[in-house]
Amino acid sequence: MLVALFMSPATLTSRPVRSSSREKIARILAAARARFTGAGYEATSMDAIAAEACVSKATVYAHFRSKPELFAAVITDEGDQHLVPLAAGVHESLESVLRRFGREASELVLAPSTTAIFRVIAAERSRFPELGKLFFEAGPARIQGELADYFTGAMERGEIRRERPQTAAIQFLALMLGDLQVRELLGTEVAADLPRMREITLEAGIDCFLRAYRLPAA
Amino acid sequence: MLVALFMSPATLTSRPVRSSSREKIARILAAARARFTGAGYEATSMDAIAAEACVSKATVYAHFRSKPELFAAVITDEGDQHLVPLAAGVHESLESVLRRFGREASELVLAPSTTAIFRVIAAERSRFPELGKLFFEAGPARIQGELADYFTGAMERGEIRRERPQTAAIQFLALMLGDLQVRELLGTEVAADLPRMREITLEAGIDCFLRAYRLPAA
């Protein structure tokens, strides 16, 4: 009876079903993401996804019309998680901003989960051409843009040499990664040493960039 | 009769068979390479490879025990094609050497065939861990080593600032590629503009590197 006071008829009928359904969809997406990024698109079966999500295969098909559609949903869902916001304090030095931003960008790009999703998008490029562009725009392009905007200001303030801001941003990011992204994509056992390698590459990259771009303070 | 003079019995019996067999193996490898790099490992069927090589599937299995073995053979075969030899003339300027080497490396790494093989190796990293390492050692690592050796000499000659040669090599190569490798892997429609983008990235990269590393001539 008390239960009836807290649970309306609607809650007892349609609501629990819909709520449960939402959870199922979330579990399906999570399972699909794990399998697709772990084993690849073709090597992942709908059976495996259903099993990992603890639902029947028919339930998967009730929410996603087909395997390609589920894959697209996973990648799109990944969406805007690949942006590094760059908020420079007014009194912060150039070097300090670069180090902070460089570290965040490097950590994000070289994170195993990022590498895994990158791998599968690159692999399925011919089957899902639009997803590659989508990922590039949501990730690398926005990081570049963020940094280019900062460089525009730094050039106007006379902190760094005038050059195309976009070019400077691309070069800075390339220096932050060195060969680590390629190493990770190919799986050359950097995993254990990754944090150390990242830091070394970061410091050397900042040094190189500043030598090439820094202007003596007025 | 004349034919008999030029074709020994051995040629008429065993040789043609073995020669034909060699050709078949070559065709199988070529077909496998095309399919694997084009559609990916899982999406490529042994039937498709056999058909493209114009042999029966049983013939494929007569020469390669399984699909994984054929894949490994393809990647290994790719082998040492990814080295850029760096022969610097004695009287050649630093800038000229860098431009020549940078262009060759950039063209090699960004070639569609290289990108395609890179994609499939990265995608199959978990199933074939050793192939990723093999590719890195045969390709990027050797290019880095070649360049690092040159930088060692250039540092001793006082042409560039002293720094770890390996670090300088990695930074130079990163600057040569900018974001073009990532763009190509993801398929962001640079294909048409690629030669122009390569050249722009190359010049900007050399400029950046020289500003960071060049020492005034003694």
Place this chain on the structure above:
DNA sequence: GTCTATAAAGGGATAGAC
């Protein structure tokens, strides 16, 4: 060595009960 034919298993997708 090379072929045709086939075995054995797994995958995407759906029918139908609840």
Place this chain on the structure above:
DNA sequence: GTCTATCCCTTTATAGAC
């Protein structure tokens, strides 16, 4: 919406004739 059971096709790999 969710499940069980099933259809139908493709895939890897092999058997057996030549």
